[in-house]
Amino acid sequence: MSHKNLFAAGLTAAFTLTGGLAFAQEDCERGALDKMFCDANGDLVADAPTDPEMLKDPSTLVFAYTPVEDPAIYEDIWTPFIDHLEEVTGKDVQFFAVQSNSAEVEAMRSGRLHIAGFSTGPTPFAVNLAGVEPFAIMGADDGQFGYKLQVYTQADSDIKEMSDLAGKRIAHTSPTSNSGNQAPRALFPDLGVVPDEDYEVTYSGSHDQSMLGVVAGDYDAAPVASEVVDRMAERGLYDSEDVRIVWESDPFPTTSYGVAHDLAPELKDKIKEAFFSFDFEGTALGEEFAGVSKFIPITYKDQWAVIRQIQKANGVEYTPQGLAAE
Numbered sequence: 001m002s003h004k005n006l007f008a009a010g011l012t013a014a015f016t017l018t019g020g021l022a023f024a025q026e027d028c029e030r031g032a033l034d035k036m037f038c039d040a041n042g043d044l045v046a047d048a049p050t051d052p053e054m055l056k057d058p059s060t061l062v063f064a065y066t067p068v069e070d071p072a073i074y075e076d077i078w079t080p081f082i083d084h085l086e087e088v089t090g091k092d093v094q095f096f097a098v099q100s101n102s103a104e105v106e107a108m109r110s111g112r113l114h115i116a117g118f119s120t121g122p123t124p125f126a127v128n129l130a131g132v133e134p135f136a137i138m139g140a141d142d143g144q145f146g147y148k149l150q151v152y153t154q155a156d157s158d159i160k161e162m163s164d165l166a167g168k169r170i171a172h173t174s175p176t177s178n179s180g181n182q183a184p185r186a187l188f189p190d191l192g193v194v195p196d197e198d199y200e201v202t203y204s205g206s207h208d209q210s211m212l213g214v215v216a217g218d219y220d221a222a223p224v225a226s227e228v229v230d231r232m233a234e235r236g237l238y239d240s241e242d243v244r245i246v247w248e249s250d251p252f253p254t255t256s257y258g259v260a261h262d263l264a265p266e267l268k269d270k271i272k273e274a275f276f277s278f279d280f281e282g283t284a285l286g287e288e289f290a291g292v293s294k295f296i297p298i299t300y301k302d303q304w305a306v307i308r309q310i311q312k313a314n315g316v317e318y319t320p321q322g323l324a325a326e
Contacts, residue, residue: 002265020149032128032318044301046131056111057264061089064096064104064116066255067206071097073102081282085115088274089267102323107166108260112315115271117255120147120225120307121178124249126131128318129299131261133268136275137253138289139296146251147227149187152214152243159221162247163192171193171204171213176316178252178307179225180207186313187249194308209234215242227254231288252323253303257295 021107028038037046048279049055063082064066066111068074073094096113098104107113109130118126118134126132139145153159159168165188172195173180181203197202202219204210210222211229212243215238226248259268275295280286286293318321 013200028199032124034129034318035129037131038299043299045127045133048265053245054262055264056114056260056262057267058091058114060092060094061085061114062094062096062100062107062112064107064113066119066122067100067104068208069096071099077284077288081278081285084278085271085274087297089270091267101125101174105323108132111260111262114263115257116262117257119177120252121176121182121311122323123256123300124303124308124316125176125318125323126258126313127304129320129323131273132258133261134256134258134300134304135297136257136295137255137271137298138292139294140291141293143296145254145296147179147225147254148251149183149223149249151184151221151223151230151246151248152208152211152224152229153221153246154214154217155244156241157220157244159246161192162188164246165193165221166198168199169218170199170201171205171210171219171222172201173224174203174205176323177207178310179249180210180223182307182314182316183249183252183308184223186310191247211238211243214292215239221246225254227289230290234290252306253298256298256304258301268326 011143019036028040029042030037030039031044032038033046039045040047065074070276075097078095082095086093096107098107101119103170104113104116104127105117105122108116109127116132118132123134127134137145151162159165159320175181188195193199204213204222207228210219210224211232213219214222232238259271274298278295
């Protein structure tokens with residue numbers, strides 16, 4: 001059995017095990033949600049348990065941010081927000097460094113994670129497999145938010161337009177990534193190049209690795225998320241003069257921030273209050289995410305409609321096997 005198949009089997013087993021921690025809801029509307037959850041109001045996210053005994057009010061809240069190249073750096077960056085979250089909720093808050101999208105979703109499903117930021121593509125997996133309720137996104141004062149899919153190549157590359165990617169070494173990030181894989185597969189054919197037909201897809205593992213691979217010449221080009229490569233440039237991880245943008249998309253929603261569906265309603269309200277009252281100005285978080293000044297309310301049903309459309313076009317299924325494909 002291949003390494004990928006072994007990982008998929010292990011993740012499926014983990015989800016089967018954690019599924020036993022909650023009673024399956026047999027007779028309810030759920031749409032694409034796992035059988036652990038119900039969706040009576042049709043908002044596409046898991047309803048809170050109707051049994052008060054199933055609601056959770058932990059003394060320590062566990063928060064995670066989407067997997068990044070160096071989790072230790074981001075733990076420091078998130079410290080001002082975590083301090084604010086502790087003050088508003090009256091709870092201790094622990095930062096949990098996750099190593100992969102799969103691990104983050106499984107941690108939420110198992111009850112080991114209470115609040116988290118999920119990358120764009122993995123958000124639907126978190127909603128449907130782990131019962132996450134997305135409610136916020138980082139944005140500007142004018143309410144604008146989002147990022148673009150950008151295709152980078154070397155500054156002196158002979159790649160001038162998208163059709164020139166044919167026959168080249170192209171890095172995608174991971175199968176579940178929106179801008180790093182799902183959106184390119186849905187959008188590139190109309191631009192004159194079909195992934196896995198006109199060029200062989202190589203998975204780098206992250207946007208950081210894709211971009212650094214382009215800079216080093218390991219890849220001829222790569223589709224990446226604008227917000228990630230912008231932050232890399234600001235930290236001096238590459239020289240923007242060494243690369244060039246071949247094409248970029250219209251904006252997509254960026255990282256979603258959500259809570260576990262089974263937290264006590266009063267606690268959920270306090271968590272949301274902490275997000276929407278946090279002042280980015282003068283903090284490490286504000287410095288890291290340039291152009292962002294606040295958390296903006298969103299709904300999964302509305303803001304993630306375009307992402308679900310892209311994933312549907314790619315035949316994505318919100319299953320442990322689909323998540324393990326990353």
